[in-house]
Amino acid sequence: MGKNKTEQYKKMLRQFASLDQVFLVREETGRSNGGLFMALTQDRSLIEEIDISCVKPIEGNRILKKIALSDLKGALLAAPKIEFFGNSLENCDACEGNGEVSVDYSHNGDLYELSGECPVCNGSGTSGKIIKHKNKTDIDRAACAKIADYFIDMKAIEQLILTAEILKESTIYFCGADQNNHLLFFHIGQVEIAIAGTLPSIAERIGIVFEIKLKDD
Numbered sequence: 366m367g368k369n370k371t372e373q374y375k376k377m378l379r380q381f382a383s384l385d386q387v388f389l390v391r392e393e394t395g396r397s398n399g400g401l402f403m404a405l406t407q408d409r410s411l412i413e414e415i416d417i418s419c420v421k422p423i424e425g426n427r428i429l430k431k432i433a434l435s436d437l438k439g440a441l442l443a444a445p446k447i448e449f450f451g452n453s454l455e456n457c458d459a460c461e462g463n464g465e466v467s468v469d470y471s472h473n474g475d476l477y478e479l480s481g482e483c484p485v486c487n488g489s490g491t492s493g494k495i496i497k498h499k500n501k502t503d504i505d506r507a508a509c510a511k512i513a514d515y516f517i518d519m520k521a522i523e524q525l526i527l528t529a530e531i532l533k534e535s536t537i538y539f540c541g542a543d544q545n546n547h548l549l550f551f552h553i554g555q556v557e558i559a560i561a562g563t564l565p566s567i568a569e570r571i572g573i574v575f576e577i578k579l580k581d582d
Contacts, residue, residue: 377556517560
């Protein structure tokens, strides 16, 4: 496993491990009531490099239908806007909020890129300074999109987009659903993701603003 790929996985795990509603699916984890579950496929070298315990892929019906990253971004564009008041953390100016920095260098005529955790913010992507917003417009993350016969909210779509962008993947695979537990299964690169779907009755009440297209693999 190359160093750049390892850094991508570290960044992805930091992003999701920092959120209360997101859980890494480790060998010792039987279940969780969070909104998003994540597991790496069985790659021992990767697991040892990033120093996490062994994880196992999420079980699910693997129908493998393609979703273009651009379609997920289209769902966000279709989401209604809402106004809110509140605070946010200022982005780190060294890494522009990415939590990671890259350095290009050449050797014997070849160009190389070295990526790693931002030393200024220690990978958090923030400066620690609180910004107060008097009035700000953002997407309504409770709004829903339809995927096959299921529904997913904009917050979950944002998490899928973030994962794909960190892993530099342009295609997400929809692998099916567990209707009893209202879970939707996705595969991005070497990452398995299960996301809590939105109940049809709630989706109808909140509003369905976009239909995500599925394509055969």
